[in-house]
Amino acid sequence: MPFSLPGIVMGLVQLFIAPSAHSLPSTLPGISRDNLPLAVQTYLHSCDKYRERGNGKPLGVTGDRQFSGQQFQLYQQSCQRAHELMNKRASHKEWLTWLDQYFVAIPMQSSQRHPMLTAYYEPSLPISKKPTSTLSWPIYALPAQWSSGQSPDRQAIESGKVVQLRSQVLYYTDRWSAFVLQVQGSGTGVLANGDEVRFVYAGTNNLPYTSIGKVLVDRGEISKEEISMQTIKAWMATHTQPEQDDVYWRNKRMVFFSVGKDPQGVKRVGPPGAMNLTAGLTPYRSAALDWQHFIPGLPVFVSGTLGNGKKVQQLVIGQDRGAAITSNVRMDLFIGAGNDAEEIAGLTQDDQVQLWRLELRTDYPSKSKR
Secondary structure: OOOOOOOOOOOOOOOOOOHHHOEOHHHOOOHHHOOHHHHHHHHHHHHHHHHHHOOOOOOOOOOOOOOOHHHHHHHHHHHHHHHHHHHOOOOHHHHHHHHHHHEEEEEOOOOOOOOEEEEEEEOEEEOEOOOOOOOOEEEEEOOHHHOOOOOOOHHHHHOOOOHHHHHOEEEEEOHHHHHHHHHHOEEEEEOOOOOEEEEEEEEEOOOOOOOHHHHHHHOOOOOOOOOOHHHHHHHHHOOOHHHHHHHHOOOOOOEEEEOOOOOOHHHOOOOOOOOOOOOOOOOOOEEEOOOOOOOOOOEEEEEEEOOOOOEEEEEEEEEEOOOOOOOOOEEEEEEEEOHHHHHHHHHOOEOOOEEEEEEEOOOOOOHHHO
């Protein structure tokens, strides 16, 4: 559940889509070069989650987009057909036919928001069971009494004023790593002996999220063109703790974690994401979207540019969400783990990105026309 730096929570956006803008997925730019089996395998992870839940039980909360009864029936059929095609190692042409048979592509537009593609990754951070000279910043579990309603803000928590949190410390790390973990929403902790644990998002204190990157830009500390995870880290390293506090504490939201509740543990390729996927998120194919505009688990086509300059025109699956992902023209792409993923994620800010939401077709062709 990512909280991307370029984003800031604002009001919801209305869609203004002309019916004539609908198109077949096979006509989308660059899809002829896409690795569709990888995208569909990611899609099938969503199918597995809905099958586990049974009876079309929705994901998300009140206000999120959900399947209608007819849509869910079509969704199940699309999953079944995708399994069949995967087993027969379908050709690219057959995958395009599958997409056109079940989906229609709708370009995402907004009169109130600017498009933005960002990226996130799963960080690996040093941790300790006890505070040390370099690892003294707590990673907290979510207190049971805070599962609903607001609770103390970041300043109160990080100042040590919340007594009941002292028994909720999972591990200790350094301040920057703790911040990165909260921004990314999940991560892997590495103990001094090499043992690893996976931190899974558990909840927040239900207070507003503010991008500290935007705080630094607004103050003139870092230019809008230069803002990234790397430049924020460099700024923090050259300023005193009170100066850091003044920036960190502008973001009142605190993120809490759990460990040991991930069935696959650190063996999972990616974190479970907001869909709580058994297989985990798939690098470059899973994305965080605003579930008030996108039904969880359905495909989206993205045409944009990553922080390393690589152009992406490909099918991704909306399997995660985040506090800063709050419009129909906003996507946060999961990149994976490791140093390369960290660098790409920190630099990705594409305000020219184009998104197409793939909706299940209401004019679904009969089974005999496969």
